[in-house]
Amino acid sequence: MAALKLAIGNKNYSSWSMRPWLALRANDIPFVETLIPLYTDNPADKEQILSFSRAGKVPVLIDGDITVWDSLAIIEYVAERYPEVKLWPDDVAARAHARSVCAEMHSGFMALRNECGMNLHRPIRPVALSADAKANIARIEAIWRECRTRYGANGPFLFGRFGAADAMYAPVVHRFRTYAIEVAPDTKAYMETMMALPAFQEWTRDGLAETLVIAKFEDA
Numbered sequence: 001m002a003a004l005k006l007a008i009g010n011k012n013y014s015s016w017s018m019r020p021w022l023a024l025r026a027n028d029i030p031f032v033e034t035l036i037p038l039y040t041d042n043p044a045d046k047e048q049i050l051s052f053s054r055a056g057k058v059p060v061l062i063d064g065d066i067t068v069w070d071s072l073a074i075i076e077y078v079a080e081r082y083p084e085v086k087l088w089p090d091d092v093a094a095r096a097h098a099r100s101v102c103a104e105m106h107s108g109f110m111a112l113r114n115e116c117g118m119n120l121h122r123p124i125r126p127v128a129l130s131a132d133a134k135a136n137i138a139r140i141e142a143i144w145r146e147c148r149t150r151y152g153a154n155g156p157f158l159f160g161r162f163g164a165a166d167a168m169y170a171p172v173v174h175r176f177r178t179y180a181i182e183v184a185p186d187t188k189a190y191m192e193t194m195m196a197l198p199a200f201q202e203w204t205r206d207g208l209a210e211t212l213v214i215a216k217f218e219d220a
Contacts (some may be wrong), residue, residue, distance in 0.1 A: 004031040005062035006074075007052040009038040011207035013217055015118040015171035017059045018203055020074040023167040026199035027085040029078065039214045072106045075164045087164040094151060098159050101143050102168045109172075112136035116175045117217050120207040126180040140172055141187045148190060156193045170194060174204075 006024065008017035024031050036048050036058060052060040053069045061068040061077065068077045079087040089095045111132035129137075147158040147165065154160025158169070173194045176183055183191070194200055 004029070005034065006031045007034045007036055007049070007058050007060040007062075009036060009058045010210055010212060010214070011035070011203055012120045012210045012212075013118055013207075013214060014038060014058065015113075015174075016057075016071045018118075018171050019071040019167045020059050020061065020078065022170050022199050022203060023075050023078055023087060023164060025202065026162050026167070026197060027082070027087070029082055029085065037212055039216070040212070072102060072168065075102075075167060079164060086161065087167075089151070089159045089163065094159055097147070097150075098163065098165045101147065101158070101165055104143070105168045105172075109136040109140065112140075112172075112175065116179045116181075118171050118174055119178060119217055120174060120204060121210075121213075122178050122218075124178055124180050129181075137176075137181060137183075140169070141184055144169070144190050145184075145186055148186065156190075158190075162197065166194065170200060173200075 004024070006021060008014060008021055011018070021033070023029075034048075034052075036052075037045050038058070046056070049058060049060075050056055052058070052062065053067060055069050057069065059069070059071060059074060061074045063077075063081065066077075068074050075087060079085075089098055111130055115127065115129055115133045144158065151159045155162075157163065158165040173191045175181070176187075176191060177195075195204075
């Protein structure tokens with residue numbers, strides 16, 4: 001069986017690439033990684049992205065003749081392809097809960113994303129946040145707290161064992177850390193759990209080792 005192929009963007013900046021990459025790596029699913037620099041003036045970089053998907057965005061997963069783009073779609077595909085890793089909870093109610101919080105991450109929290117872009121190189125310091133961004137933070141903390149309260153007996157992650165929901169919220173852990181966002185003790189404990197994950201640490205090391213600087217992401 002040929003290995004999966006995953007095209008991703010810069011690890012320092014690409015939060016959407018981090019999500020499926022982490023879902024694969026944390027579960028020891030073999031794949032071939034292709035990193036394509038984003039937002040460069042090199043037409044070859046854009047053409048390389050288009051060679052993976054005509055959507056012109058990363059991440060993109062290639063599995064033989066199957067192409068899957070969009071982070072959450074990739075995670076759903078991987079969950080079906082490798083059911084033994086249990087990216088989704090077995091229990092139907094817990095699975096519905098996990099899918100709901102993943103979809104909320106996928107489509108929401110725009111203020112936080114816009115005001116606290118992912119940038120691992122950024123010196124840790126706070127910024128002035130809008131009321132909408134603060135509301136996003138409060139909502140994320142509430143999601144994590146509810147998941148950990150309901151499913152914490154099964155392990156230290158959102159639904160016990162590491163799964164799709166943790167992968168989807170992983171970039172938020174970086175955002176909370178990088179922008180020195182004040183969080184509750186239980187939020188901090190979950191962040192520490194994620195930051196101790198070997199795959200999370202690997203992504204972070206790789207991102208910090210990158211030298212490409214994208215000016216428009218360095219203003220905050």
